[in-house]
Amino acid sequence: MELNAKIPPGPLKDKWSYYKDHAKLVNPANRKKLEVIVVGTGLAGSSAAASLAEMGYKVKSFCFQDSARRAHSVAAQGGVNAAKNYKNDGDSVYRMFYDTIKGGDFRSREANVYRLAECSLALIDQAVAQGVPFGREYGGYLNNRSFGGVQVSRTFYSRGQTGQQLLLGAYQALIRQVAAKTVHLHTRHEMLELVVVEGKARGIIVRNLDTGEIERHSAHAVILATGGFGKIYYLSTLAMGCNASAIWRAHKKGALMASPSWTQIHPTSLPQSGGYQSKLTLMSESLRNDGRIWVPLKKEDPRKPNDIPEQERDYYLERRYPAFGNLAPRDISSRAAKERIDAGFGIGAQKNAVYLDFSKAIREQGKEKIKEKYGNLFSMYQKITDIDAYAEPMMISPAAHFSMGGLWVDYELMTTVPGLFALGEANFADHGANRLGANSLLQACVDGYFVAPYTVSNYLAEEIKTGAIDANRPEFIAAENNAKELLNRLASIKGNKTADYYHKKLGKLLYDHCGLSRNREGLNYAIAEIKKLQEDFYANLAVPGSAQEMNGELEKAGRVADYLEVAQLMCYDALTREESCGAHFREEHQTPEGEALRNDEKFCFVSAWGWNGPDEEPLLVPEPLTFENVNLTVRSYK
């Protein structure tokens, strides 16, 4: 199998224009005959569904929450990037492109990344027009701030709730179409299967989570915008319901998965405090603009942080990466924290955290200024920990956060199944081996508002004569039976261990062996252990009740069943990539100073993976990456 990314011809800066100029169009009269399924109502899904409906297509939209507005995009705090250059600090589309390519450690496609930077301009315009209340300067113009990994100020924000405000803009656009009856919205519905007819994506099987009923839905194209699967680590910054199930079930129907092991471990989350814990709350990275990260110079220093004098503190990011200091990219910051924690300098009850200190900023700018910038984060911190971070430093620690990997897509965001598109965090897309802060809200929006309307239309132009898709075809019935079989199997084991028990075990295995740092031995060990855990799962899982009713435990069990398979693929992915790049740090491949050692000669490609069945090793299909516009350099932030 050969992968064709379908990159348009011409110079980098003209590729997207070239594509738009040549994409096939669908006559408005024909659009209402064409149906599109959009799974997911986060930024990617809501924006795609609303935009396609505005164009005149018939759209069906799905999410598992009880309202489209609750998709996990809502939780993004920090901001969204755009190369507007409003600060006159030398920003440009090219510079944003370059920062993103470099931030991703040269493991993403030039053309995709350039398009992302290019479309960032229109996204801010779109959001403002929808009424997104971005932060403003006193003169009335838009303000922005800087974020990790870059030297310009290009991050737009709505206090500490940027994701919420962007999502409300997209949600309102979606709901406007729902009210106009151009979108049929199904909340509390979970996708269980993709239906493929004669090689093309033609529908999905979903479960109504309130009643347990199974439904078939057909369409001319299917878009998956189902978000990230960092929740596979159990403890993560994601929501409880985030999952890999939608993309994984599509993977089993022929869609390749790319770079599944590239998970961003965020440096500034709250540390774990006990085994009962269900999630790790993120403290926005924007805090690193004013907070300084340190640990005591002395191991197991028993003193309170404020009692440790300046000269006995190790500001290890400022020490190791003087050019970027506390704003070093996430992978580097997280690894540096892990290095200190593993070396015995961790702080807090479990010795698993580092300090994030605002005393200097408060001294220089005043408490009021800091409050205005981060007030909601400080109060969130206080709610969770009972500590006043204006008076003493926060305690932070790395946590699983973002999936750079996902379904493989070409330039059109189409997977290897014709008619199946993947948008937002669900695809592997634009972030390479490490995502820059504030680029993924952008990516989700750009995919949905600006890319899908062109590329999905280009695909649908060939479907005008197809006619309605019959959901009684044997392929639909087979897929439905498949879904029911798994549900009934999970509900009938009636063992004595909960889905959460397995999820926690799996999460720990992955965090230890396929997390911030990996090595061959650990990965092989993890694969063997996950297989054992999987056997145990199918023998001893406890799910009360049946599949024919509302059953939250059954939902969890289904997600864990998929995670157990995804986890194995993640380990294979990490095992076969004999280099360190971005978030993927292989201990065998590092410099004497402990920095990542990339191998461009052998690994300048994206690993896409095919499903070979439950007991077979997956099939590796590389997509070579060619760089025509940038030189592959060592990513130095020193």
Next chain:
Amino acid sequence: MKVFLKIWRQKDAKAEGKLVDYEMDDVIPHMSFLEMMDTLNEKLIVQGEHPVEFDHDCREGICGQCGVMINGRAHGPLKNTTTCQLHMRSFKDGDTIYIEPFRAEAFPVKRDLKVDRSAFDRIIGAGGFVSVNTGQAPEANSIPVTHEMAESAFDSAACIGCGACVATCKNSSAALFTSAKISHLVKLPQGKLEARKRALTMVAQMDRENFGHCSNTEACEVECPQHISVLNIARMNWEFAKAKVLK
């Protein structure tokens, strides 16, 4: 610490519900309230009982999916805090805790503590948006908005749609929710053009959904996790009256 729970159990929308007693003797003060519920559920599952169904997702106070009445207060004893952000250190050893769903005619119970809040989506659908299609937007800086006005619009827009305002109101009014959206949009030049129509259609939808009327008790503001101010309600009334008169 040990706590005694009295939890509302109801099999489905039609079934009759009742309070059921549970005891938890291994509660850790650092646990969040929902983690305490997880721990209870783990026990029930292993005993083969159906766990307590409750709504939640982000567990960081922003998605608005969680929300139960705890000892008669929406989201529990703390001010301006969601259920998921409440921790067991807010309770004492030996406490009895009543846990019930958000109650309102417009929020029918689905199962146990889960309620149907889709009425909120329909209120937004009645006009809680700016009618702009993808692609129509002008350059973002072409219309300046003062810092103060942007911040004030944000204060209204911060609503997470959890429904605590309705649950806590003795009239089950959705005035705080509806007014927050009306105010958010009317404060911005982008939303002003449709302000009159929006005030009329959103208020009409709110009435159609069987929410009660606001009688200015201001209880909603106290429970709102995002500190949405009752001044939004005053603004809604003003916008509504203006729209009626000028119609």
